[in-house]
Amino acid sequence: MIPNRKKYLKQQAQNGQKIMGVLPALYPRELLWAFDILPAEIWDPPGDILRANAHLQATICPIVKRGLEFILKESASVNAGYLFPHTCDSLQNLATQVKDLIGTSQPVYTFYNPKAQFNKTTRRYYLDLLQDFQTTLETKFGPLNRAKLMAACELGSKIDIRWLTLQNARRADQLELTNPEYFQLVRAGEYLKPEDYLTLLNQVEVQAGPVHQSNRRLLLSGILPPHEETLSFLDELSVTIVADDLLSGSRRFPITQLDTPVDPFEYLTDRHFLLPPCSTRASNLKERIHHLQKMISESQVHGVLFNIIKFCEPELFDHRFLVKTLKQNRVPLLSLETELLPGISGQDRTRIEAFIEMLDEQVSG
Amino acid sequence: MADNCFAGVDVGSLSTDVVIINASGKCLAEVVIATGLNGGETAQKAFDQSLNQAGLAQEQIKAVTATGYGRASVAFATGKTTEISCHGVGAHHLFPNTGTVIDIGGQDSKVIQVDERGRMLDFTMNDKCAAGTGRFLEVMAHRLELGLNELSDPLNIKGETVQISSTCTVFAESEVISLLAKQTPREQIVNGLQRSIVNRIWSMVTSIGIHGEVTLTGGVANNQGLVLVLEEKLGKKLNVPENPQTVGALGAAHIALRGYHK
Ligand SMILES: Nc1ncnc2c1ncn2[C@@H]1O[C@H](COP(=O)(O)OP(=O)(O)OP(=O)(O)O)[C@@H](O)[C@H]1O
Ligand code: SF4
Ligand SMILES: [Mg+2]
Numbered sequence: 001m002i003p004n005r006k007k008y009l010k011q012q013a014q015n016g017q018k019i020m021g022v023l024p025a026l027y028p029r030e031l032l033w034a035f036d037i038l039p040a041e042i043w044d045p046p047g048d049i050l051r052a053n054a055h056l057q058a059t060i061c062p063i064v065k066r067g068l069e070f071i072l073k074e075s076a077s078v079n080a081g082y083l084f085p086h087t088c089d090s091l092q093n094l095a096t097q098v099k100d101l102i103g104t105s106q107p108v109y110t111f112y113n114p115k116a117q118f119n120k121t122t123r124r125y126y127l128d129l130l131q132d133f134q135t136t137l138e139t140k141f142g143p144l145n146r147a148k149l150m151a152a153c154e155l156g157s158k159i160d161i162r163w164l165t166l167q168n169a170r171r172a173d174q175l176e177l178t179n180p181e182y183f184q185l186v187r188a189g190e191y192l193k194p195e196d197y198l199t200l201l202n203q204v205e206v207q208a209g210p211v212h213q214s215n216r217r218l219l220l221s222g223i224l225p226p227h228e229e230t231l232s233f234l235d236e237l238s239v240t241i242v243a244d245d246l247l248s249g250s251r252r253f254p255i256t257q258l259d260t261p262v263d264p265f266e267y268l269t270d271r272h273f274l275l276p277p278c279s280t281r282a283s284n285l286k287e288r289i290h291h292l293q294k295m296i297s298e299s300q301v302h303g304v305l306f307n308i309i310k311f312c313e314p315e316l317f318d319h320r321f322l323v324k325t326l327k328q329n330r331v332p333l334l335s336l337e338t339e340l341l342p343g344i345s346g347q348d349r350t351r352i353e354a355f356i357e358m359l360d361e362q363v364s365g
Numbered sequence: 366m367a368d369n370c371f372a373g374v375d376v377g378s379l380s381t382d383v384v385i386i387n388a389s390g391k392c393l394a395e396v397v398i399a400t401g402l403n404g405g406e407t408a409q410k411a412f413d414q415s416l417n418q419a420g421l422a423q424e425q426i427k428a429v430t431a432t433g434y435g436r437a438s439v440a441f442a443t444g445k446t447t448e449i450s451c452h453g454v455g456a457h458h459l460f461p462n463t464g465t466v467i468d469i470g471g472q473d474s475k476v477i478q479v480d481e482r483g484r485m486l487d488f489t490m491n492d493k494c495a496a497g498t499g500r501f502l503e504v505m506a507h508r509l510e511l512g513l514n515e516l517s518d519p520l521n522i523k524g525e526t527v528q529i530s531s532t533c534t535v536f537a538e539s540e541v542i543s544l545l546a547k548q549t550p551r552e553q554i555v556n557g558l559q560r561s562i563v564n565r566i567w568s569m570v571t572s573i574g575i576h577g578e579v580t581l582t583g584g585v586a587n588n589q590g591l592v593l594v595l596e597e598k599l600g601k602k603l604n605v606p607e608n609p610q611t612v613g614a615l616g617a618a619h620i621a622l623r624g625y626h627k
Contacts, residue, residue, distance in 0.1 A: 327487070337492065346434055347473065351490055354449035358485045 002188045002200065009040055009077040009191055017193075018141075020109075021078040023067050023094070024223070025247045025280060027085045027111045028130055028268050030156045033194055034149035035141045037080050041190035043224060043248060044340045045070040055102060056094075061311040062340040063223070064090045068097075071104055081107035081140075087280045088314050109136060115282040118273040126269045146264070153261040153268065155194045160271075162201040163253050171242050171299040173210035179231035179241050186225070186249050214240035215302075215363070216356060219295055221245040221322075222307035223315060226336065229344040230352070237356050243299040245292060246307075251278045255291075279314035288318060289325050296331060302359050303332035310339045332359055369427045371625065372415065373455075373617025374408050375448060376400060376435030379471030379499065380584060381407045383415040384614040385426065386622060390458070394419035395611050404435030412441065428621035432613055434472070446620050448613045449475055449488050455616030456580040457483025460604040464577020467566060467595075467603075468613070469585035471499040476569045478576050489569050496532040497565030499585045504534055505558050508541050509551050516555055517588040526556035532565050555590070563594045580604040582612035 013019055020032060022039040032039050045066050052068035071082060082104065084095035092110075099108040111133055116122045134144055169175050170182065177185065185204065189197050216239040225231060225246060234241065244250050254274035261267035277283030277291050296304065304326060308315055319335070326333050334355040336348055370393065375382040377400060385394040394415040401407045408431070416423060423441075431442035432451040439445070448468070456466040457479055466477040474497050478487040495501050506516040527549055531537045537558070544554050579599060585591060586609030596603055606612055 347490060347492075350434065350447050350449065350473075354447040354485070354488060357447060357450045358488070361484045 002184055003192070003196075005191050006077075012038060012193070013077045013079060018080040019078055020080040020083055021071070021075070021106070022083045023085065023087070023091055024063060025085060025087050026113050026252065026272070026275070027083060028133065028272075029194075030149065030152040030264070030268060031130065031133060031137065031144075032083075033152040033155070034144060034264075035137050036148075037137075037141070038191075038193055039083070040078065042067050042070050043190065046342065055097060059311050060090055061309050061313075062338075063309060063312070064094050066340065067091075068094060068102075071098060072102070074105060078106060081109055083109045083111060086110065086112045088312075090313065107140065109133075113272075113281060117284065123269055123273065126272055127265055130265055130268055149264045150261065152194070153264045155198065156271075157258060157261060157267075159189070159194060159198050159201065160253055161257055162198065164257060165206065166201060166204060167243070167250065167253075169206040173212060173214055173240070173242070174207045175204065176207065176211050177204070178235045179239075180228045180235070182241070183225040183228075183231060183249075186244075186246075190248070214238065214242065216240065216359060217242045217299065217301045219243045219245065219292070219299060219301040219304045220249075220307060221292065221304060223247045223309050223312060224307065224338075224340070225249070226307045226338060227340075227342055227344060229342070230336075230348065233344055233349060233352065237353065239352075239356060241305070242301060243295050245276070245295060247278060247280060251276050279318040282314075285318060285321050289322060292322065292326070293329070293331075302363065303334065303355070305355075306333065306335040308335055308337050310337050332362065368425065369625070370419070370421055370425050371618050371621040372412065372426050372429045373451065373614040373619070373621060374412060374429060374431045374433075374439050374442060375451065375611070375613040375617060376404045376408050376431065376433040376439060377448070377470050377613070378434055378473070380610055381411045381433070381435075382611045382614040383408075383411045384611050384618045385415050385419045385421065386615075386618045388622065390619065390622065392615070393421070395608060395614075397608075397610050400435065403438075405438040405440055408435070408439045409441070428625045430617040430621040430624070432617040444621065444624055446617060448473075449477055449490070450485055451613040451616035451620065452582050453477045453479040453485045453488075453616065454483050454619050455612035455614070456582055456604075456606075458615060458619055459606050459612065460578060460580050462578045463580040463604065465570070465573070465575050465579045467570065467579065467581050468583040469497070469499060469566065469581070469591075470583040471503075474498050474566055474569065474583070474585075476566075476573045478573050487573055489572050491565075491569065494532075495534045496537070497562055497569070499583070501534050501537070501562055502558065502585065502588065502591075504538060505541060505555075508538055509545070509554060511551065511555070513588075516558075517590050518555075519589045519593050521552045521555040522559055522590045522593055524556065525550075525553050526560060527553050529554075529557040529561040532561060537561065559588075559590050559594050563591060563598055566595070567598055575599070578604055580606070582606060582609045584610045586610075 018037045220241045277288040369388045381400045383396045396415040429442045431439035431445045432448045436445040452468040456463045468475045
């Protein structure tokens with residue numbers, strides 16, 4: 001059973017837990033854990049967008065809009081500030097706006113993610129960024145306990161390893177989870193304490209062999225999975241999402257298993273540079289396509305579903321190229337555009353059904 | 366007297382169309398009526414009319430494929446398929462060299478790429494807004510106090526034109542209002558509107574690419590002015606079926622036939 005997000009965080013706050021609201025997407029979660037801070041990630045809080053629109057352009061993505069709407073509500077379950085990782089220009093601007101113009105009762109932190117390929121200099125740079133972030137956190141939360149950081153890294157590494165196992169099991173049809181259940185599991189990591197998340201992941205049963213032979217297998221790419229209704233609709237059509245290239249999913253887990261942490265900062269740096277290629281880190285497009293192709297063949301999918309968030313600049317920038325190249329390579333694909341509204345539109349139903357009809361025809365020859 | 370017959374029922378946002386074919390694919394009935402508030406009832410009504418037209422009893426229809434946005438509401442259907450597949454199949458049956466289908470209906474427009482057997486290879490569909498659909502033209506016709514036939518007159522697009530810059534129906538309508546206020550001749554506004562809708566469709570066409578012959582389906586294919594503008598843009602002739610509104614239903618009927626023999 002996955003605890004309800006709202007109730008869980010409320011309970012944690014009542015227990016005196018420090019909770020930091022973290023906007024998407026990449027940040028050194030282990031460092032926060034070491035300061036006894038629970039990161040509660042803010043991707044797509046539900047509800048109407050009312051006040052945020054007054055501060056933002058119409059052409060800003062709904063993640064930023066929803067993020068600001070959430071911040072403006074001054075939720076009681078965020079008591080240790082907000083963290084804005086530098087994911088894209090829109091989020092960086094939002095950080096500045098919240099800090100300097102709009103204001104909030106909570107402190108605002110930022111974390112810069114280097115938009116560069118791995119080399120000696122960028123590695124050094126990332127290490128410096130981690131240390132700067134440590135210093136910032138120390139001024140507010142007291143000195144860092146290195147042993148706690150070490151333990152946090154070990155816990156993080158266990159989550160990563162378990163996650164890798166579950167991803168492989170999903171690919172091999174060894175998980176008895178519907179599409180919504182699978183992504184609920186992925187997304188529980190956005191708010192559960194790491195020890196609770198690990199317990200949850202460990203509770204998931206991996207069957208010895210395939211539980212069903214899904215013959216409509218898709219790879220999902222984008223920032224977030226589609227709304228639950230869309231995921232259920234895919235189940236109705238006997239479609240299984242067997243692998244993901246989501247920023248909120250597999251793009252936040254290292255491609256391969258890392259060695260057990262020895263020095264926490266070195267470990268976190270290695271981990272960062274072992275993340276799969278991503279639009280928000282300005283990864284090389286060839287690398288991205290290579291990674292996608294590899295996932296496509298390894299997970300034996302029949303096609304790719306892109307869930308594109310409206311006005312998401314980094315993703316849209318890559319999307320054109322990815323679509324063009326995948327089409328050249330005869331990979332069937334469908335792109336859906338989402339404004340993160342609940343439910344599924346009639347048009348999206350038609351798009352998905354038509355896509356599946358197309359796949360079936362191609363499979364049946 | 367036909368023995369085994371097959372029907373396709375296309376419950377679109379504006380029109381409900383039924384086509385009945387026999388086992389060799391010959392068309393026996395073709396009906397188009399306006400989709401009422403209740404798609405299921407309209408479908409039944411159109412189906413009854415088509416049976417009448419063909420002189421058939423319901424038992425002689427061995428399979429019925431429902432399509433269109435109201436496809437789920439057709440109680441008597443034996444199967445359902447999206448209008449995207451159906452327009453592809455229908456266009457292929459009418460024009461076997463079709464490689465690209467452009468379906469412009471009342472609420473949606475689609476561009477579909479098909480192979481030499483009529484199987485879908487790729488498609489795209491307009492987003493939520495009505496720009497680039499029949500509905501857009503209807504709103505404008507109403508604003509210009511023109512009938513659809515007058516709006517579709519190919520003469521309008523021969524003369525001068527004006528730029529309609531908004532593709533959004535609501536904004537385009539206010540542009541039309543201000544053009545009217547400036548005494549801009551209606552033909553010029555119509556010309557501008559036809560071109561704006563074609564531009565919108567064109568961006569969908571280019572995202573899929575043009576392959577083989579291009580067949581235009583859906584009610585808007587009756588709009589001769591628009592056909593001319595689209596041909597101008599394409600640099601070649603379009604295949605325009607005699608009855609473009611029933612191409613989806615025709616495709617559905619063929620899918621029903623194919624499914625029956627599987
Ligand atoms: N003679 C005509 N001249 C111009 N336009 C016409 C004519 N007849 C029909 N149309 C246009 O065709 C449109 C309806 O097309 P069609 O019947 O293919 O739509 P639909 O299938 O009901 O809609 P959708 O596929 O979007 O659900 C109307 O918007 C109308 O403007
Ligand atoms: S959806 Fe795209 S634009 Fe919006 S916050 Fe995420 S990365 Fe930035
Ligand atoms: Mg239609």
